[in-house]
Amino acid sequence: MLDCVIIGTGAAGISAALTLKANGKSFVLIGNPELSLKISRAEKIPNYPGLSLVTGGEFAAALKRQLKDVEIEITDERVTGVYALKGSFSTLTESGKTFDSRTVILAVGVESVRKIEGESEFLGRGVSYCATCDGFLYKGKTLAVIATSERFEGEVEYLAKLAKKVYFIPLYKNVGFAFQAFENVEKLMRVPTEIKGELKVSGLVFGDQKEPREIPVDGVFFLKESLPPSALVGGLETENGHVAVSRNAETNLRGLFAAGDCTGRPYQYVKAAGEGNVAAHSVIEYLRLAGKNE
Amino acid sequence: MLDCVIIGTGAAGISAALTLKANGKSFVLIGNPELSLKISRAEKIPNYPGLSLVTGGEFAAALKRQLKDVEIEITDERVTGVYALKGSFSTLTESGKTFDSRTVILAVGVESVRKIEGESEFLGRGVSYCATCDGFLYKGKTLAVIATSERFEGEVEYLAKLAKKVYFIPLYKNVGFAFQAFENVEKLMRVPTEIKGELKVSGLVFGDQKEPREIPVDGVFFLKESLPPSALVGGLETENGHVAVSRNAETNLRGLFAAGDCTGRPYQYVKAAGEGNVAAHSVIEYLRLAGKNE
Numbered sequence A, B: 001m002l003d004c005v006i007i008g009t010g011a012a013g014i015s016a017a018l019t020l021k022a023n024g025k026s027f028v029l030i031g032n033p034e035l036s037l038k039i040s041r042a043e044k045i046p047n048y049p050g051l052s053l054v055t056g057g058e059f060a061a062a063l064k065r066q067l068k069d070v071e072i073e074i075t076d077e078r079v080t081g082v083y084a085l086k087g088s089f090s091t092l093t094e095s096g097k098t099f100d101s102r103t104v105i106l107a108v109g110v111e112s113v114r115k116i117e118g119e120s121e122f123l124g125r126g127v128s129y130c131a132t133c134d135g136f137l138y139k140g141k142t143l144a145v146i147a148t149s150e151r152f153e154g155e156v157e158y159l160a161k162l163a164k165k166v167y168f169i170p171l172y173k174n175v176g177f178a179f180q181a182f183e184n185v186e187k188l189m190r191v192p193t194e195i196k197g198e199l200k201v202s203g204l205v206f207g208d209q210k211e212p213r214e215i216p217v218d219g220v221f222f223l224k225e226s227l228p229p230s231a232l233v234g235g236l237e238t239e240n241g242h243v244a245v246s247r248n249a250e251t252n253l254r255g256l257f258a259a260g261d262c263t264g265r266p267y268q269y270v271k272a273a274g275e276g277n278v279a280a281h282s283v284i285e286y287l288r289l290a291g292k293n294e
Helices: A011-022 A056-069 A131-138 A150-162 A269-292 B011-022 B056-069 B131-138 B150-162 B269-292
Strands: A002-007 A027-030 A079-084 A089-093 A098-106 A142-147 A165-170 A185-187 A192-197 A201-206 A213-216 A219-223 A256-258 B002-007 B027-030 B079-084 B089-093 B098-106 B142-147 B165-170 B185-187 B192-197 B201-206 B213-216 B219-223 B256-258
Touching: A002 A011, A002 A079, A002 A089, A002 A269, A011 A027, A011 A056, A011 A098, A011 A269, A027 A098, A098 A269, A131 A150, A131 A219, A142 A150, A150 A165, A150 A219, A201 A219, A256 A269, A269 B269, B002 B011, B002 B079, B002 B089, B002 B269, B011 B027, B011 B056, B011 B098, B011 B269, B027 B098, B098 B269, B131 B150, B131 B219, B142 B150, B150 B165, B150 B219, B201 B219, B256 B269
Parallel strands: A002 A027, A002 A098, A098 A256, A142 A165, A142 A219, A165 A185, B002 B027, B002 B098, B098 B256, B142 B165, B142 B219, B165 B185
Antiparallel strands: A079 A089, A089 A098, A192 A201, A201 A213, B079 B089, B089 B098, B192 B201, B201 B213
């Protein structure tokens, strides 16, 4: 049983990892080994104390070097769910791995891709964030698959093999997936605006208010770098789309903490790094008190 | 009228200054130009994201260089009071300067010197933090003067010239003040434990519970790097000795924000830097909304 699972490799997750490491705690740091794209793609960072006008790439390189210096490895997985058990958590990944821990720090950032209408409402009723988790439910059905990067093309292909029909909607350039090879795949270059349905998803709407176009679908897959926190963790309280936290990074679930952009604005590296530190200290205190009560 | 006065040159104050500067706001950054002693005296810093195992001295040097790069100067003053006016603040310094601003960010850290019993209770009734502000009230009287560093020896001398009798209590080594030259100065090497009095201060107590020794005094001066926030700002809400703040760094006084160690644990550089960033963003938002209502 690990002391902690940290989800996310932006400034918040890395900061939490450095502090837990310095305090001798056991943990895994799960996320993209190339770090959050929001870091490496930044141009100049004018206000990170201690680093004069670094570029995002330089900052990312400094963080990766620092992780290596203190022997912290990044576990390259995509988390699909965090389940609160009695006094512990199970974190599941897309590849089927499970990590058990006393505490969890959510540092998953915020998606720059806006949610569309109906996305939260139909989660679990036709909306999914994980092809390998839910794909089998849509065998022989019609799907819309919205992908935010080429990292997810394997999943698109997996769904194309399962479903009767796939509307493939890439939200990125340089598509590598040979969708032409699949008779049942149709590529759409428009951004959907709404998910329709009653009990379950029945259609996806595109275009402006005046001239909407609706395609009939049984399911909609959103393939994103990270899942929205409320989709990752059942029962997690949010406020205006952000995880609701106390000044100590506590969420409404005991033992589960959150830090960084996912807790709200300002979306700033040093704010995220500061919160990661606070979350790690709260984890340490939580483990100390839990140890006393055993 | 400045947009903001930032009080304190630790990680929080510097972080706030960098962000206000990047956003084109006008401000002064008031504090020790050698930065917070807590930074420069640190040995190794193991968990500041982006800087691998820097020493405190290296971190301080990096911050000073960064301030210079973006042309932020430190105003070398000691703040003695912040006064809330209608929609603005006046910040007064020991040397008699006044800075008027729309907002204030308190980033004064926490004193490593513990408060003694009665210190808060008798503030303004015999307890003072500023020799040049209140010294004249004690002409011909008996004083205890507790100094935390050699920086305050000028003030000790000033008080020695005014008062009938001064008990000089240095809480540091290498005393440079030639107290022997003053017939009315007596140096004590014990740490006081309690201030006694009824309406006003009447004595200072030393030693343990069993064998306390009390000296009769009319006033007690604490000469510290920074004043406790509640002494700096009248009406400021505190919680267990820390400034009470929201997640947005707001205090109970509109337009006055706080960041860093003075808001509570963990006392960590990156937590302080993160909060300075948040406070600066709250200042920017506050100014924007105030501008709309004018």
